[in-house]
Amino acid sequence: MCELLTGNQGSVNSIPVPDLYSSHDEADSRITLHCMYASLQPTTERVIVRSPSSGVFLLLLSFSDAISKPLIFDTNSGNNRRQLNITDLAATISKRLRYAIIGLHAFTGYDSTSRFAEKGKLIALKMLQGDQDHPGTFSRIGILEAISGQDMQVIETFVCQLYEKPSHSSVDKVRYDKVRQCFKGKKGILSNSEGVDLSQMPPCQDVLMLHNQRANFQIKIWRASSSNFPDLPKPENNRWRLSSSGGLEIKWFS
Known part of the structure; x- marks a missing residue:
């Protein structure tokens, strides 16, 4: 609504408010x-x-x-x-932490972003508060059109911790270890998928990168909430392709 409603004795008048016009x-x-x-x-x-x-x-x-x-x-x-x-x-929370929390909210699952199965937001919030690097990283998400490589690595380490592997820095390594653990002591490892609950595994690195980009876009919209007509990248112009190293390259084109 971009109108101010006023009135008395049962009548209602609407007055346009240009300051509330928004995209x-x-x-x-x-x-x-x-x-x-x-x-x-x-x-x-x-x-x-x-x-x-x-x-x-x-x-x-x-x-x-x-x-x-x-x-x-x-x-x-x-x-x-x-x-x-x-x-x-x-007044009791630093501005950086407030900005980090809104970033964490989209990253851990929202209407427009995927979530990590059975990994609640409270657990993630405690992890955010317990590490000096995480608040800075999540407060930067959504500021630029793409997440930096350094912040991507911090986020990946964060996901490893979320899946009880604090010594790991690669989600692919966490997936590998979890599969091996399922078949520990069994013959014919990977001969069938019995005993592997895929919902309990973190996303692979390429999927995590796509998740990060999606979360970054949603947070970028939120961070522009104080602007009437924010300059946002268009989702339909998002392009990705396989890089020479086998990973994903994601770029925005205006």
């Missing part, structure tokens, strides 16, 4: 603009967002500095309904 497709990323606009109005005492979405909550947490009035998140229903003061919560 964002989803309500989740438009909410930030509405909150920013509302917080600048002289009659606004506080801004309340009613939503069941954890993504909206984390997005507002990331952009709380840009909202000048107290920001309240109203969620759940019935006896479980509660209001969370995002402004107060944000």
